[in-house]
Amino acid sequence: MTTHKTRMLIIGSGPAGLTAAIYGARAGLSPIVVQGLQPGGQLTITTDVENYPGFRDVIQGPWLVAEMQAQAEHVGTRMLWDTIVDVDFSGAGKAGAPFRAIGDSGDVYEGDALVIATGAQARWLGVPGEQELSGKGVSACATCDGFFYRGKKVVVIGGGNTAVEEALYLTNHSQDVTLIHRRDSVRAEKILQDRLFTHPNIKVLWNKRVDHFVGDTAIGGAGLTGVALIDTVTGEASLEPTQGAFVAIGHAPATELFKGKLELDAGGYVVVQPGTPKTSIPGVFACGDVMDHTYRQAVTAAGTGCMAALDAERFVAEHAFAAKG
Numbered sequence: 001m002t003t004h005k006t007r008m009l010i011i012g013s014g015p016a017g018l019t020a021a022i023y024g025a026r027a028g029l030s031p032i033v034v035q036g037l038q039p040g041g042q043l044t045i046t047t048d049v050e051n052y053p054g055f056r057d058v059i060q061g062p063w064l065v066a067e068m069q070a071q072a073e074h075v076g077t078r079m080l081w082d083t084i085v086d087v088d089f090s091g092a093g094k095a096g097a098p099f100r101a102i103g104d105s106g107d108v109y110e111g112d113a114l115v116i117a118t119g120a121q122a123r124w125l126g127v128p129g130e131q132e133l134s135g136k137g138v139s140a141c142a143t144c145d146g147f148f149y150r151g152k153k154v155v156v157i158g159g160g161n162t163a164v165e166e167a168l169y170l171t172n173h174s175q176d177v178t179l180i181h182r183r184d185s186v187r188a189e190k191i192l193q194d195r196l197f198t199h200p201n202i203k204v205l206w207n208k209r210v211d212h213f214v215g216d217t218a219i220g221g222a223g224l225t226g227v228a229l230i231d232t233v234t235g236e237a238s239l240e241p242t243q244g245a246f247v248a249i250g251h252a253p254a255t256e257l258f259k260g261k262l263e264l265d266a267g268g269y270v271v272v273q274p275g276t277p278k279t280s281i282p283g284v285f286a287c288g289d290v291m292d293h294t295y296r297q298a299v300t301a302a303g304t305g306c307m308a309a310l311d312a313e314r315f316v317a318e319h320a321f322a323a324k325g
């Protein structure tokens with residue numbers, strides 16, 4: 001068992017954690033990033049990224065995040081391959097007592113400031129064809145991928161705020177949007193429902209659950225061609241032809257670790273002071289998708305990662321801790 005000490009400990013290696021690392025390293029805090037089970041985060045499971053500023057041509061998600069990591073290491077970040085399984089914030093507010101985190105490896109990590117950047121994962125339906133056609137017509141992010149379906153027929157699966165927002169957003173690109181919901185009413189806020197039901201380019205298929213996704217998974221193949229549905233009332237099977245299906249049944253922030261130790265909201269997201277990355281514990285900062293259920297983009301994750309590092313640097317300077325990187 002090894003104890004790793006740093007002035008800035010970062011949990012998570014997506015755009016939020018890596019941006020915090022770049023800023024923290026350049027401020028002389030010798031950050032440690034504990035990477036977790038998905039080094040590089042969600043961008044490693046996508047392909048084309050067209051909306052990250054600075055790149056006129058289409059870039060690949062895994063390449064973008066690899067560049068961020070290379071930059072973070074270049075300026076002095078230590079990347080460690082471990083997953084945090086427990087945290088101890090009992091030293092908060094006491095001089096010289098760092099924030100502690102325990103790795104799956106048994107190693108202990110101590111930071112004068114802690115940045116939580118553990119992200120969130122889209123909830124999937126778990127039906128056949130979904131993962132095989134992910135990135136080939138099946139997506140969980142209309143803001144990210146809607147542009148690729150310009151002029152095509154698309155479907156959105158779900159009945160909450162996210163699903164209705166995604167359907168409305170997709171009308172910017174498609175004139176033929178279908179919302180598929182397994183019940184006979186949506187849970188979305190009234191104002192969203194009004195916009196949904198009055199939109200000329202959106203139709204709703206009620207009482208339908210997705211049985212499986214249909215398509216051609218071969219490289220260069222057609223990708224998604226349809227969604228096989230079952231009527232939840234009659235049991236009747238049907239096929240909804242489409243080239244783009246957006247699964248919008250919510251996200252799960254990776255915050256199990258922090259339950260009872262940090263203030264979380266009803267959805268499990270880390271609560272931060274409005275407009276800041278400051279959590280309910282001074283010295284613990286949160287950035288990226290783990291504290292943001294609204295925007296959920298690489299650039300917003302990077303932006304809040306920057307803010308977390310700047311605030312962590314101020315916190316460490318004000319408290320003049322002893323631990324050295």
Ligand SMILES: Cc1cc2nc3c(=O)[nH]c(=O)nc-3n(C[C@H](O)[C@H](O)[C@H](O)COP(=O)(O)OP(=O)(O)OC[C@H]3O[C@@H](n4cnc5c(N)ncnc54)[C@H](O)[C@@H]3O)c2cc1C
Pocket residue numbers: 011012013014015016017034035036037038039040041042043045046048049050051052082083084085117118119120121122140141144145254257287288289290296297298299301
């Ligand atoms: C398929 C897909 C396509 C997308 N396309 C785009 C796009 O085109 N443009 C765009 O801007 N955004 C896109 N996004 C969204 C974007 O990827 C996310 O908003 C962004 O990655 C969030 O960054 P993050 O750093 O907050 O979290 P994440 O990227 O989720 O990273 C979380 C990190 O935390 C680590 N972690 C979790 N738990 C632990 C633990 N216990 N211990 C240690 N580490 C832990 C994980 O291993 C991971 O490294 C897409 C997302 C998906 C899923």
